[in-house]
Amino acid sequence: MEVVILPGSKQIGKLAADAIEALLQRKPHAVLGLATGSSPVPVYDELAARHGRGLDFGAAHAFALDEYVGLAPGHRESYREVIMREFAGRVNIRTENVHTPDGAAADIPAECQAYEDTMKAAGGVDLQILGVGTDGHIGFNEPGSSLASRTRIKTLIEQTRRDNARFFGSLADVPHHVLTQGLGTILEARHVVLVATGAQKSRAVRDFVEGAVSAICPASVLQFHPHATVLVDEAAASSLRLADFYRHTYDHKPAWQGL
Numbered sequence: 001m002e003v004v005i006l007p008g009s010k011q012i013g014k015l016a017a018d019a020i021e022a023l024l025q026r027k028p029h030a031v032l033g034l035a036t037g038s039s040p041v042p043v044y045d046e047l048a049a050r051h052g053r054g055l056d057f058g059a060a061h062a063f064a065l066d067e068y069v070g071l072a073p074g075h076r077e078s079y080r081e082v083i084m085r086e087f088a089g090r091v092n093i094r095t096e097n098v099h100t101p102d103g104a105a106a107d108i109p110a111e112c113q114a115y116e117d118t119m120k121a122a123g124g125v126d127l128q129i130l131g132v133g134t135d136g137h138i139g140f141n142e143p144g145s146s147l148a149s150r151t152r153i154k155t156l157i158e159q160t161r162r163d164n165a166r167f168f169g170s171l172a173d174v175p176h177h178v179l180t181q182g183l184g185t186i187l188e189a190r191h192v193v194l195v196a197t198g199a200q201k202s203r204a205v206r207d208f209v210e211g212a213v214s215a216i217c218p219a220s221v222l223q224f225h226p227h228a229t230v231l232v233d234e235a236a237a238s239s240l241r242l243a244d245f246y247r248h249t250y251d252h253k254p255a256w257q258g259l
């Protein structure tokens with residue numbers, strides 16, 4: 001795992017966008033993995049700005065990590081709408097190439113299997129953007145999720161519902177159920193780039209980067225990933241024991257080595 005400590009979310013957005021731009025240059029039909037939440041927004045802002053300067057998403061594909069169950073189609077906070085608003089609608093990716101699990105599907109197990117099959121048919125995710133929940137979840141894989149899990153329905157922990165209530169206006173409006181790629185699914189992405197900012201993420205960051213690999217901290221499964229990059233600001237990095245070592249490693253990185 002490579003940990004990069006940066007001054008703020010603007011620099012995080014630029015570095016993540018550098019990795020995505022380099023990927024699209026060597027593979028225009030790359031498959032991007034998209035996350036929702038506030039953490040990746042600076043990445044999407046930077047990608048939208050670079051699209052304005054010519055970065056081309058015309059052949060790219062994208063898969064979202066997760067979706068709420070039970071929201072009316074077109075609900076403003078459905079992750080389909082969020083992804084379209086914050087990323088896909090601001091660049092020239094084709095709408096039919098943007099995939100999100102269907103939280104309104106009549107047959108949920110069949111929908112989850114179909115989502116996995118569609119990802120596989122597209123060639124698998126090349127670069128997965130991730131955020132992390134205050135309880136260490138990635139996607140909507142809450143504590144206790146199998147480290148080998150695949151796309152499936154999950155129940156949200158109350159803390160996550162409370163964290164996400166700010167998007168809905170009231171806690172009562174936050175769904176209890178979600179569809180999410182599993183931890184085993186996420187591990188198959190060729191490169192994962194996790195972004196975390198703010199002091200409220202410092203404990204989760206310490207636990208998944210330097211703690212034991214355990215289902216109680218789902219993001220810790222990334223310790224098994226051969227190419228995981230963690231981009232954090234100073235506040236999110238404030239509980240890391242090896243912060244000075246991560247700074248030293250990044251500052252002395254060989255010039256040819258990208259993220």
Ligand SMILES: N[C@@H]1[C@@H](O)[C@H](O)[C@@H](COP(=O)(O)O)O[C@@H]1O
Pocket residue numbers: 035036037038039040065066130131132133134137138139140160164
């Ligand atoms: N399902 C999403 C996650 O993918 C995201 O990482 C998390 C953190 O969100 P934020 O970045 O807003 O703190 O929120 C939601 O639960």
